[in-house]
Each structure stands twice: as structure tokens, then as C-alpha cells.
Amino acid sequence: xxxxxxxxxxxxxxxxxxxxxxxxxxxxxxxxxxxxxxxxxxxxxxxxxxxxxxxxxxxxxxxxxxxxxxxxxxxxxxxxxxxxxxxxxxxxxxxxxxxxxxxxxxxxxxxxxxxxxxxxxxxxxxxxxxxxxxxxxxxxxxxxxxxxxxxxxxxxxxxxxxxxxxxxxx
Numbered sequence: 001x002x003x004x005x006x007x008x009x010x011x012x013x014x015x016x017x018x019x020x021x022x023x024x025x026x027x028x029x030x031x032x033x034x035x036x037x038x039x040x041x042x043x044x045x046x047x048x049x050x051x052x053x054x055x056x057x058x059x060x061x062x063x064x065x066x067x068x069x070x071x072x073x074x075x076x077x078x079x080x081x082x083x084x085x086x087x088x089x090x091x092x093x094x095x096x097x098x099x100x101x102x103x104x105x106x107x108x109x110x111x112x113x114x115x116x117x118x119x120x121x122x123x124x125x126x127x128x129x130x131x132x133x134x135x136x137x138x139x140x141x142x143x144x145x146x147x148x149x150x151x152x153x154x155x156x157x158x159x160x161x162x163x164x165x166x167x168x169x170x
Contacts, residue, residue, distance in 0.1 A: 012040070012055040017131040019060075019067040024051045049112055062095070069099040069115035070132060077101040077117060078126050078133045082149045084140035087129045090161055093154050100143065102135060137168040 013022050013030055022030075027037055041047050045055045049072035054060070060068060070077065079087060081100035086092050099115045102123055109119050125136035134140070141162070145155040162168040 012045075017067075018071065019064050020056075021048065021052055021054050021064070021068055021071060023071050024053060027053065049115065065114065066099055066132065069101070069113075072112065072115060073099075073101040073117050074103060074107065076107065076123075077103050078123055078135050080135040080140050081143045081147060082140075084134040085137065085144065085158060087132060087134050088137050088140070088162075088167060089165075090137070090158055090167070092158075093150070096149065098149070100147065100149075102143075137162045 011030075011032075012020075013026065014020055015022060015026065024037060028034075037053060040055065041053060044057065045053055046057050048054050048060060048065075048068040052068050052071045054068075066079075066083065070079065078084075078101060079099065080102050081098070082092055082096035083099050086096065097114065101115065101117045102120045103109070103117045104123060105119045105121045107117070107119060109117050111117070123135075125139065126133050127136070128134075135143070141150075141155060141159055144150045144158075145152070150158065159168075163170065
């Protein structure tokens with residue numbers, strides 16, 4: 001039965017690669033109203049990042065947090081730093097505390113919760129790994145060291161790991 005906003009519980013989209021999450025823009029494009037979105041967030045859903053909505057109040061898994069951060073960062077964003085290194089399959093010394101994304105220079109750099117965007121004019125050598133656009137290993141290593149996500153010894157160990165596994169060349 002539709003509610004007063006014309007939406008049923010089943011109308012929340014299950015978009016591929018988004019883990020049951022949707023952006024406000026996507027919901028509006030699918031016929032949701034601003035009032036319907038506000039009602040969902042106020043009752044059974046929640047806003048997990050600005051402009052990103054979950055149809056439930058449950059805690060998101062680490063993967064769900066990454067998906068939410070990616071949706072917030074935008075379609076042109078590329079995951080970098082330690083989170084990207086982990087996506088490439090490298091064994092990290094610890095779980096990354098922050099999801100770092102590179103965005104084109106025309107976009108606004110911002111941060112929210114555990115996610116940060118930084119502008120760059122060099123978004124190249126990107127790959128899609130498990131539905132997430134990531135920077136190359138060399139770029140992610142350099143960013144991890146620059147942003148102090150890794151100690152110099154950890155950066156060296158990850159560099160050797162990438163070279164030994166032939167994931168990156170000298």
C-alpha cells in the first residue's frame with residue numbers, strides 16, 4: 001500500500017553495486033519527493049553521508065561504509081591511499097581509518113566522517129576493482145605515505161610486497 005508520498009517500502013531501489021544504498025539524486029530521478037526522502041530518513045531509514053540514504057537504520061559493514069563514501073564522493077571519484085591498496089589485494093598493517101578519494105580539479109574538495117576528497121588534475125591509470133574505481137598501486141602508495149597513513153617502514157614493506165607479487169613494476 002502506498003504511503004502519503006506515493007511510495008511503498010518496496011520502492012527503495014536496489015541499484016547494482018550500491019549495496020542497497022541510493023543517493024538523494026537517484027531517488028529523485030526515480031520519482032521520490034523531497035518529503036518522501038525526509039520521511040524515510042525520519043522513520044525507518046537514515047542518511048549515512050550527505051546525499052546518501054539507507055532504507056534501514058542498521059550499522060553498515062566496512063564494505064557498506066566504502067560504498068556510502070564512494071557514492072558521497074561522486075561518480076568521478078577514485079579511491080586512493082591505503083583503502084585502494086587493500087582493494088588491490090595488498091596485506092595492510094591495519095584497517096584504513098579514512099577512505100580517501102581523488103576527484104577532478106573542477107570539483108570541490110571536502111570531508112565528512114571517515115571520507116575525504118582531494119582534487120587532482122592527474123586521474124589516470126584507474127581500474128575498477130570489485131565495482132570501485134581505484135588509483136594504481138604506485139599512486140596509492142605515494143598518497144598513503146604523503147598523508148601519513150603508513151610509516152616509512154610500512155610503505156617500504158608494501159612497495160616490496162607489490163613488486164614481489166608483480167602487481168607493480170619498478
